[in-house]
Amino acid sequence: MVLVTGATGMLGRVVMLELLNRGKKVRAIKRPSSNLKEVRKSFEYYSSENTILFNQIEWIDADLFDKKGLREAILGVEEVYHCAAKVSYDQTDYEEVNKVNIEGTENILEISKQLYVKKFLYVSSSLIFTTEKEKMIGENAAFIDGKKNTIYAASKYKADKAVCLASAAGLNTIIINPGMIIGSGNWEKSSGELLKIFMNAPYTFSGGCGCVDVRDVAKIAVELMDQNVFGERFLIVSENRKYKELSDLIKKMLGKRKSWVLPQFFLSIGRLLNIISRGSLPGLRMLTRPNIEFLTSFQRISNDKVVRMLNYHFITVEQSILFHINNFLNEKKG
């Protein structure tokens, strides 16, 4: 039995599909408020066997803070894919981001150790690494300094450290550090939010990032677990692209005008207004110094390690955007 946390999320649902396609038994964590209808719908995009596969999932209600529920979820499980997280850059989500990402990860690690889980995969993030100007980073790059970073990256860094400690204490772990994941469903959250800005806003940002299709992240996660490469981490990106390029690709698909790049001083003025208004203007609340740095810097990531390990061929960014934006448009029509 394999357990997937964050199974209703944009990535977790595709990890489940990958496991089900390989004939594995899947138990999935959801919360009473989770939207299973939306998850079921997006299975259509990925598989012609969508209904059969969806009906094979054993759903279990558990919150990452509910140790009793987690214990029930992990009982009898050999492998855990820990995909659940709170992805937010909004300072007002500070408590929740830290609680879900750090305490939630510590809880699931603790119970996985107690119940002798054989393999544990943690979905970390490329954002736990520093950005080096004009230079590619690899798995040995320096980690971020928590204080100067977005609340999300800082929390993922602390959770990643907890996984490393569990690994040192004997749990068989694999860590993956994806760049920005391009996927379908859960559009209002996580990287879906950024994709929606690229689709709808007349502006974009001067930075860039490593990008990867959700299907590649899921496939690689499962292949690494099958190969038992414990104690290792892998950066997962297909290509490094400027936000402007991503936005232009999407706008072209939608038949819209290209977006213009927001100059850094606009963002800095917004940050000052946010400070003066003490965060009372919702549109400016996200303009903290670390968030501006995130939107205006370009983290270039090397995928050498995973390509060598699995002889892997990634879906291109163009193919990925075409596939997922089409899904978005079909969903809107339906």
Ligand SMILES: NC(=O)c1ccc[n+]([C@@H]2O[C@H](COP(=O)([O-])OP(=O)(O)OC[C@H]3O[C@@H](n4cnc5c(N)ncnc54)[C@H](OP(=O)(O)O)[C@@H]3O)[C@@H](O)[C@H]2O)c1
């Ligand atoms: N998206 C990206 O670009 C990106 C890039 C790098 C790494 N990652 C990492 O990849 C993983 C998946 O991200 P995603 O984009 O799929 O996120 P997402 O779509 O926002 O999904 C988050 C998932 O976490 C679950 N969750 C949140 N709080 C929970 C709690 N307290 N207890 C139980 N479950 C909880 C949600 O369940 P509910 O249905 O109950 O809300 C949902 O299934 C995360 O670890 C994220 O940090 C994402």
